[in-house]
Structure formats: structure tokens, C-alpha cells
Amino acid sequence: MSERRAAPTVGQVVLGRRLRELREAAGLGREEAARVLRVAPATVRRMETAEVALKIPYVQVLLATYEVPAEERAAFVALAEEANQPGWWQRFHDVLPDWFSMYVSLEGAARIIRSYEPHFVPGLLQTEAYARAVLEAGTIGQARPETIERHVSLRMARQRLLERDDPPHLWVIMDETVLRRPVSVHAGVMRDQLDKLLEYAERGRITLQLAEFAAGPHPGTYAPFTLFRFAEPELPDMVFTEYLTGALYLDSRQEVATHLEVLDHMTARAASAPRTRKLLREHRETL
Numbered sequence: 001m002s003e004r005r006a007a008p009t010v011g012q013v014v015l016g017r018r019l020r021e022l023r024e025a026a027g028l029g030r031e032e033a034a035r036v037l038r039v040a041p042a043t044v045r046r047m048e049t050a051e052v053a054l055k056i057p058y059v060q061v062l063l064a065t066y067e068v069p070a071e072e073r074a075a076f077v078a079l080a081e082e083a084n085q086p087g088w089w090q091r092f093h094d095v096l097p098d099w100f101s102m103y104v105s106l107e108g109a110a111r112i113i114r115s116y117e118p119h120f121v122p123g124l125l126q127t128e129a130y131a132r133a134v135l136e137a138g139t140i141g142q143a144r145p146e147t148i149e150r151h152v153s154l155r156m157a158r159q160r161l162l163e164r165d166d167p168p169h170l171w172v173i174m175d176e177t178v179l180r181r182p183v184s185v186h187a188g189v190m191r192d193q194l195d196k197l198l199e200y201a202e203r204g205r206i207t208l209q210l211a212e213f214a215a216g217p218h219p220g221t222y223a224p225f226t227l228f229r230f231a232e233p234e235l236p237d238m239v240f241t242e243y244l245t246g247a248l249y250l251d252s253r254q255e256v257a258t259h260l261e262v263l264d265h266m267t268a269r270a271a272s273a274p275r276t277r278k279l280l281r282e283h284r285e286t287l
Contacts, residue, residue, distance in 0.1 A: 008050040010109035011083025020048040026066040054080040095150040099246045115226035118175040130193040131155045133183040171207040194284040209270040219262045
């Protein structure tokens, strides 16, 4: 049995897809590949979908079976060994749900992150106090204070990617509800959060837009979602959308294209980046 991993890396996702492509190019089904390894077909599927680590002996046998040239096999194995190294987020395995581990990995590898958030300031832009207030409201009394603090620490650790020398371009459209819904009885929490948003809004690789109530309904009003774009040509755009107890990762061309079209439509209708900064400052003054 392959070792189960809760937090796949983007490298595993890319190489898993490549393994599937090589198998299909060789004209083999999962059942045939599984017979070569003497494992269940589900093991091959889990390797190809990055549900498990890339077990190097299995990878070597599969590449030989698929008649991959020796030089390419050696390069693939080296990449697989690197991809199997634990991500930094695995130290938060005690509070990080399996369905969100993939998100953190994608977030750290993306070159462009575009998202729509109808309810709260996105996690990458939250202050500690704002994050704590949101998390406390969302637990409905089910989490201990120390667990909430672990979640806050994880959220703050994720924000380090914005401090990298070459950070991703983060492009966020927030609904006006984000400004109108108080997350704490302490007005200072929202004031500090708005100050942080205004600070981020001045950065070159962060674009903030506000979907104003006055602009009317728009096609993204159903749920929050995020679109990831990567530098690696092997990895297509992916969309993440969350629901109460889990999430979906969408990578079919049609689904991604639909979400991209919606984002473009919303971008055109939302307040421009300069107007958004003006609105944030005006709301800050009312608190």
C-alpha cells in the first residue's frame, strides 16, 4: 500500500498528471499498470491524482513499463523525490483539513491568484485580530481557544508568500458586504483591518476591487471561489470553491473557462482599484 499523505504538493500533482499521460500514451489502462506493480488499480489512480506520495520504486517500474527513455526517467525520479518533501504547512496537520491542504499547496505555487470573496476579507489579507474573530464565529463553540490560535497561526504563516522577493499577483474582488458586516464588537478590529487593506492596495502585485451594492447583482454571487494560474505549463488553471464541510477543485477546461469569464465580467463591473482605495478610506473614517 502507498503511504497516505494529507497535504499533496503541486509537484506531486504535476508528476501525477504526467504519469497518467505517459500511461495513456503507452496504451495501458490502470488495471494493466496495477498488474505490473502487483497492486490494486486504486493505488495507480491515487498516485496519478496525488492522493498519495509518489513511491519511487513504483515510479521507476511504471516509467520503464511506459518505455520512457532512460534520461527522462532519471529526471522524473529526481523531480519525484523533490516533490515528496513535506510542505511547510504539514506542521499544522493537527488543524489543517485534508480538503484545504491542497489549497495551501496551490496557493504557494501559483503565479496569479484571482478570487471573489462575498463575505469576509480573504485570509491572505487578514489581520490576526480579524482572523481570530472570523474563526471564533465560524466554530459555533466547537473549537477550543488553543485550536483557534493554531488556525490563526496557520493563516498568518500563509501570508508570508506575499513577502517573497517574487510574490504571486493577488487579484481580489470583495463584495461590499465585507465592509458592512461587523466581525467583532470592537470597532478597532475593523479599523486595523481596513488599514492593512489600504497598505496592501498600494503594492504592485496586489489588486483590490470592491463589488458595490449599487452596481446590482453579478454572476459570481453564488459562492466564494479562487482561480489559480501557474508558471508550470504542465499544470492547467485550477478553481477552488468551498462549501460548509469541504471544497471542490475544478480543472476541466469548460469549468475553468466559465469561472474565468465570470471573473472578467465582475472585474469590469466592480469599482476600479483607485475607487476601491477611496471607498476603503471613506469607510475607515466612519468607524
